[in-house]
Amino acid sequence: MRFELITKDPKTRARRGRLHTSRGVIETPIFMPVGTQATVKSMTPNQLRDLTVEILLCNSYHLFLRPGHETVARLGGLHRFMGWDRPILTDSGGFQVFSLSSLRDISEDGVRFQSHLDGSTHFLGPELAVDIQMALGSDIMMILDDCLAYPATVFDADRSMKRSLAWAERCRKHWDMRGQPNALFGIVQGSIYADLRRESADRLVAMDFPGYAIGGLAVGEPKPLMYEIIESVEPYLPEEKPRYLMGVGTPSDLVEAVARGVDMFDCVMPTRHARNGWLFTRDGHIVIKNSKYKEDPEPVDSTCACPVCKTYSRAYLRHLFIANEILSSVLNTIHNLYFYLDTIRRIRQFIEFHRFEEILAETRRMGAH
Amino acid sequence: MRFELITKDPKTRARRGRLHTSRGVIETPIFMPVGTQATVKSMTPNQLRDLTVEILLCNSYHLFLRPGHETVARLGGLHRFMGWDRPILTDSGGFQVFSLSSLRDISEDGVRFQSHLDGSTHFLGPELAVDIQMALGSDIMMILDDCLAYPATVFDADRSMKRSLAWAERCRKHWDMRGQPNALFGIVQGSIYADLRRESADRLVAMDFPGYAIGGLAVGEPKPLMYEIIESVEPYLPEEKPRYLMGVGTPSDLVEAVARGVDMFDCVMPTRHARNGWLFTRDGHIVIKNSKYKEDPEPVDSTCACPVCKTYSRAYLRHLFIANEILSSVLNTIHNLYFYLDTIRRIRQFIEFHRFEEILAETRRMGAH
Numbered sequence: 001m002r003f004e005l006i007t008k009d010p011k012t013r014a015r016r017g018r019l020h021t022s023r024g025v026i027e028t029p030i031f032m033p034v035g036t037q038a039t040v041k042s043m044t045p046n047q048l049r050d051l052t053v054e055i056l057l058c059n060s061y062h063l064f065l066r067p068g069h070e071t072v073a074r075l076g077g078l079h080r081f082m083g084w085d086r087p088i089l090t091d092s093g094g095f096q097v098f099s100l101s102s103l104r105d106i107s108e109d110g111v112r113f114q115s116h117l118d119g120s121t122h123f124l125g126p127e128l129a130v131d132i133q134m135a136l137g138s139d140i141m142m143i144l145d146d147c148l149a150y151p152a153t154v155f156d157a158d159r160s161m162k163r164s165l166a167w168a169e170r171c172r173k174h175w176d177m178r179g180q181p182n183a184l185f186g187i188v189q190g191s192i193y194a195d196l197r198r199e200s201a202d203r204l205v206a207m208d209f210p211g212y213a214i215g216g217l218a219v220g221e222p223k224p225l226m227y228e229i230i231e232s233v234e235p236y237l238p239e240e241k242p243r244y245l246m247g248v249g250t251p252s253d254l255v256e257a258v259a260r261g262v263d264m265f266d267c268v269m270p271t272r273h274a275r276n277g278w279l280f281t282r283d284g285h286i287v288i289k290n291s292k293y294k295e296d297p298e299p300v301d302s303t304c305a306c307p308v309c310k311t312y313s314r315a316y317l318r319h320l321f322i323a324n325e326i327l328s329s330v331l332n333t334i335h336n337l338y339f340y341l342d343t344i345r346r347i348r349q350f351i352e353f354h355r356f357e358e359i360l361a362e363t364r365r366m367g368a369h
Numbered sequence: 370m371r372f373e374l375i376t377k378d379p380k381t382r383a384r385r386g387r388l389h390t391s392r393g394v395i396e397t398p399i400f401m402p403v404g405t406q407a408t409v410k411s412m413t414p415n416q417l418r419d420l421t422v423e424i425l426l427c428n429s430y431h432l433f434l435r436p437g438h439e440t441v442a443r444l445g446g447l448h449r450f451m452g453w454d455r456p457i458l459t460d461s462g463g464f465q466v467f468s469l470s471s472l473r474d475i476s477e478d479g480v481r482f483q484s485h486l487d488g489s490t491h492f493l494g495p496e497l498a499v500d501i502q503m504a505l506g507s508d509i510m511m512i513l514d515d516c517l518a519y520p521a522t523v524f525d526a527d528r529s530m531k532r533s534l535a536w537a538e539r540c541r542k543h544w545d546m547r548g549q550p551n552a553l554f555g556i557v558q559g560s561i562y563a564d565l566r567r568e569s570a571d572r573l574v575a576m577d578f579p580g581y582a583i584g585g586l587a588v589g590e591p592k593p594l595m596y597e598i599i600e601s602v603e604p605y606l607p608e609e610k611p612r613y614l615m616g617v618g619t620p621s622d623l624v625e626a627v628a629r630g631v632d633m634f635d636c637v638m639p640t641r642h643a644r645n646g647w648l649f650t651r652d653g654h655i656v657i658k659n660s661k662y663k664e665d666p667e668p669v670d671s672t673c674a675c676p677v678c679k680t681y682s683r684a685y686l687r688h689l690f691i692a693n694e695i696l697s698s699v700l701n702t703i704h705n706l707y708f709y710l711d712t713i714r715r716i717r718q719f720i721e722f723h724r725f726e727e728i729l730a731e732t733r734r735m736g737a738h
Contacts, residue, residue: 042699044699046676083685319435329695331413
C-alpha cells in the first residue's frame with residue numbers, strides 16, 4: 001500500500017490524497033461504510049458500487065465469532081465470501097471485545113472474554129488479532145489496542161496506552177514475520193491527555209506503520225475536546241502516511257476532522273440512523289416517521305441527487321417505515337450513505353480548489369449535524 | 370386491455386398469450402410477485418425490473434387501511450407512489466377482509482370489519498372496492514367477492530357464490546358508470562362443487578368481463594381436488610379472455626394449472642419463503658439455515674443463472690440468515706423470484722414449441738414441489 005499526497009489546503013490542515021492498494025485506488029479523504037457481519041446492513045454489493053463506495057470496514061470480532069475467520073478463509077476470504085472486490089479495512093476486534101462482550105480478564109498477553117452471542121469463552125491477543133485479519137484477507141489491518149472508556153484517570157489512561165503500545169509492537173513483529181501482507185495501521189491512544197497522546201504517537205511512528213489511526217475518541221467526550229485531541233495528535237503523525245479517525249462521526253465531524261488533517265473515517269451512523277428512520281439532509285436531519293410527512297410529495301432532500309430522492313416521496317418513505325417494511329431500511333440506507341459519500345466528495349473538491357475554509361465555514365454556520 | 374392468444378399446446382390446455390395494457394405488454398403465462406403494502410418485500414423496483422418482473426399484485430385491503438387509497442391518489446397513484454411504471458393488478462380487498470380482519474357483519478351490501486392494525490371499523494362494498502382500486506390507479510382490478518373457508522357445505526357455498534355474483538354485477542355496473550377504466554376481472558367461486566362453479570362461471574361470462582379469475586382455491590383443499598376444480602371450470606371460460614388463478618402456488622402448481630388452461634398467477638410463496646430461508650432449486654428446496662451449509666462453497670442451485678447463485682455460496686447465505694441480516698431476505702428473495710420467473714419462462718417456451726407435455730412430465734417425475 002502506498003499513500004500519495006496530492007495537495008494540501010493552504011489555510012487548514014486538510015489534505016487530498018490517494019491510497020494505492022492491490023485492490024484499487026482509494027481517494028482520500030474517504031468515508032468507509034461499516035459492514036459489521038460481512039454485509040453493510042441491507043445493501044447488496046452492487047448497490048454499494050452504485051453509491052461509489054471505495055472501501056468497506058468489517059469487524060473482526062463479529063466475524064471471528066460467526067462464522068469464524070477460518071471458515072471465511074476456507075471459503076476463499078472475506079472478499080469472495082461477501083462478493084466485494086474492492087478494498088476492505090478490518091478492525092482488530094479490540095473495540096468490540098471491550099464494548100460488547102463480558103470481559104473476563106485482561107493481561108499483558110491479551111484479553112479473555114465471553115462472546116455476546118452465546119457466552120462462550122475466547123482469547124484475543126495481538127498475534128491472533130493479526131492472524132484473524134490475515135485469514136479474512138483484509139487490505140488494511142489494525143493493531144490490537146486496549147480500548148478505554150471515557151472518562152478515565154490519567155493513571156488508567158497511561159497504563160492502557162502503554163499496553164496498547166506493547167501490543168502494537170507485537171502486532172508489528174507478527175506482521176513482519178508473516179511477510180507484511182497488505183497494510184497494518186497503528187492506533188494512537190491516551191484518552192484526553194495530550195502528553196499521553198503525544199507519547200503514543202511518537203512511539204508508534206518509531207515502529208513505522210503504513211498508516212496511523214486515532215482511537216479512543218467519540219466515546220462520550222464533548223465534541224470540542226475531541227477536535228482538540230485530534231489537533232494535538234496530528235503534528236506528531238508523519239505527513240506521508242494516511243491518518244484514520246476511528247468510529248467518527250457526524251457529517252460536521254467529518255469536515256472538522258478533515259480540517260485537522262484526517263484522511264479516513266468510518267461510522268455506523270448513516271446506516272444505523274437509516275434503519276431508525278433518521279435521514280440526513282443539507283438542512284439538518286428529518287425523522288421520517290413524523291406524521292407531517294404522511295402526504296408530503298417532496299423528496300427527503302430536494303437538493304439531493306441520490307436515486308431515492310429522485311424517485312420517492314417522503315410520504316412513501318414514511319409509509320414503508322410505519323409499515324415496518326424491509327425496503328424502508330434499504331432506501332433510507334441508500335439515501336444516508338449517498339449523503340455521506342457526497343459530503344466526502346464535496347470535501348475533496350473544496351480541498352482540490354484550495355477552498356476548504358468555505359465548506360468549513362458553511363458547516364459551522366449550520367451548527368453541529 | 371386486450372388479450373392476444375398466440376398459440377395453444379396440442380396435447381394439454383396450456384396457452385401462450387399476451388396481455389396488452391396501457392403500461393406495456395405482459396407475456397402469458399405470467400407470475401405476479403406480491404407487493405402487499407406497495408412494496409414487494411425487500412425488493413427495490415430496479416431489482417424487480419432486473420428480474421424481468423412484468424406485473425405486480427398489490428393488496429387493496431392493506432393500502433385502504435394504510436396509508437389510505439385517497440392518500441395514494443393525492444400522491445399521484447400507486448405507480449408513482451412506489452416507483453413502479455409497469456402494470457399493477459390489485460385484488461379487491463375481499464380475501465384479506467375475510468382472512469385478516471375481525472369480521473363484524475356481512476350483508477348483501479358488503480362487509481363491515483375491524484382493521485387488523487388498530488381495530489378501527491370499516492365498511493367495504495362492491496362499489497367502494499372498485500373506487501379504491503381506481504384511486505390506486507390499478508391496471509387490472511378485481512371484483513369484490515365473498516371468500517369462503519374450506520371446507521364449506523354446499524348450502525354455504527351456494528349462498529356465498531350467489532352473493533359474489535350479486536357483488537360482481539354491482540362492481541361491473543359501477544365500473545361502467547366510472548367509464549371502464551383499465552380492466553376489471555370477474556372471480557369464479559363455488560368452493561369444491563362443480564355445478565356451483567359452473568353456474569358462477571356461466572353467469573360471470575354473461576356479464577362480460579375483460580378477464581376471469583378462479584378464486585377460493587388453495588385454501589386448504591387437497592391438491593388433486595384443486596386441479597380438478599380448475600379443470601372443471603376451464604371449459605366455461607371464454608378462450609379469448611385471460612384466466613387468473615388467485616393465490617397459487619408452488620412451482621409444480623404453476624405447471625399443473627397451466628396444463629389446465631390458466632394464464633396468470635400470484636403467490637406470496639417465493640417471497641415469504643425467501644425470508645424464512647426456504648430456497649427453491651431444480652432438485653427441490655433447501656433450508657439455508659441447516660448447519661450442513663456452514664462451509665458449503667456451492668451456490669444454492671448450480672443450474673441457476675440468477676445473480677445470487679452467480680456470486681454467493683450457500684455458506685454466505687447461511688451466515689446472513691443466522692446473523693439475522695436484512696441482506697438475507699434481499700438475496701433469498703432475488704433467488705426465489707428468479708426461480709419462479711424462470712419457471713414461468715420455461716413454461717412459455719415449452720408451450721411455444723408445442724412440447725408442454727415434457728415439462729409437465731418432468732414436473733410430475735419430480736413430485737410436488
